Amino acid sequence: MSWQIEYARNVFKRWPVRAVVGLAGHIAVCGLWAAIAGYAFLTSMSPLSTGLVVAVWIALAIATVVGGVAFWVWELGRRTKKSVKKNFDVLPAIETPRLILRKPVSAEAASLEATIDDVMRDSNGWTKETGKAHVDAVRGGGPTPGVYVMVLRSTSTVIGGAFVLPVSGRRSARSLGWWVGPNHRGSGYATEAVDALVEAIHVAGYLTVEIKTTESNLAVQRICGKIGAAEVDRRPHTLPNGTTVSAIVFDHQPLVADPHLRTLTEPN
Numbered sequence: 704m705s706w707q708i709e710y711a712r713n714v715f716k717r718w719p720v721r722a723v724v725g726l727a728g729h730i731a732v733c734g735l736w737a738a739i740a741g742y743a744f745l746t747s748m749s750p751l752s753t754g755l756v757v758a759v760w761i762a763l764a765i766a767t768v769v770g771g772v773a774f775w776v777w778e779l780g781r782r783t784k785k786s787v788k789k790n791f792d793v794l795p796a797i798e799t800p801r802l803i804l805r806k807p808v809s810a811e812a813a814s815l816e817a818t819i820d821d822v823m824r825d826s827n828g829w830t831k832e833t834g835k836a837h838v839d840a841v842r843g844g845g846p847t848p849g850v851y852v853m854v855l856r857s858t859s860t861v862i863g864g865a866f867v868l869p870v871s872g873r874r875s876a877r878s879l880g881w882w883v884g885p886n887h888r889g890s891g892y893a894t895e896a897v898d899a900l901v902e903a904i905h906v907a908g909y910l911t912v913e914i915k916t917t918e919s920n921l922a923v924q925r926i927c928g929k930i931g932a933a934e935v936d937r938r939p940h941t942l943p944n945g946t947t948v949s950a951i952v953f954d955h956q957p958l959v960a961d962p963h964l965r966t967l968t969e970p971n
């Protein structure tokens with residue numbers, strides 16, 4: 704339950720009123736059951752000494768608070784997982800000739816960490832903390848919104864990762880970002896993974912796949928060219944480490960009306 708506790712603590716810090724209301728509600732539900740149980744127990748056992756009756760009610764009150772807190776933390780975690788699955792983790796596991804692209808499991812945290820080197824961090828504008836936060840989330844077994852790993856089918860090794868995320872203001876689009884670890888670059892893995900991810904995003908019902916990169920990232924531009932993504936914009940973009948770079952935005956759309964794709968139009 705550790706990631707759930709961490710999550711509940713964050714909810715308390717960010718939305719204290721919402722947290723108190725939620726907590727009070729869960730304690731009240733537990734309190735109701737405790738009162739019914741206490742009443743049934745005491746009436747079936749009476750006559751009992753006043754001391755014992757008081758002790759039973761005190762024990763039930765403590766159990767109510769502890770149970771209510773645990774219930775709220777668990778419920779918050781359950782709802783968060785459900786919401787992340789619905790809104791972020793929109794792709795099934797995908798197999799390509801050499802790779803499996805799927806959600807990470809906690810045992811893969813260390814191998815995922817090994818794929819995040821300085822080149823990866825610099826290309827994405829990540830700080831050390833950004834990478835650590837993602838790896839910790841995987842290790843903790845909690846939700847990892849939009850994160851997928853690239854796993855080598857031959858060895859089951861994690862060789863890279865990808866993000867598939869909503870795009871603000873474009874309901875029928877998903878953004879795609881990716882990286883390959885230092886030991887596996889230059890072997891066509893990114894091209895193979897991106898090709899499959901783009902198709903899977905369209906099949907999941909999204910008209911557009913948005914890929915954003917920097918003007919200096921020639922590998923990503925080359926991959927965009929190979930998969931048929933079109934440059935649609937160049938604009939300054941602020942990265943997680945605070946630097947502002949000149950970004951190129953590519954859009955990929957299905958070439959033909961694919962009967963497997965849901966018909967979607969871009970909302971204005």
Ligand SMILES: CC(C)(COP(=O)(O)OP(=O)(O)OC[C@H]1O[C@@H](n2cnc3c(N)ncnc32)[C@H](O)[C@@H]1OP(=O)(O)O)[C@@H](O)C(=O)NCCC(=O)NCCS
Nearest residue numbers: 823826881882883888889890891892893894916921922925
């Ligand atoms: C960019 C990255 C994902 C490419 O992964 P990869 O598996 O090595 O890529 P591929 O082997 O599929 O190569 C893709 C194409 O880019 C080209 N390419 C690779 N590195 C290049 C570079 N530094 N300069 C120019 N072209 C390059 C390859 O030659 C290939 O083109 P080709 O098929 O015409 O020969 C990888 O280098 C990486 O993880 N970099 C750090 C993170 C990053 O930049 N992520 C993208 C952020 S948007």
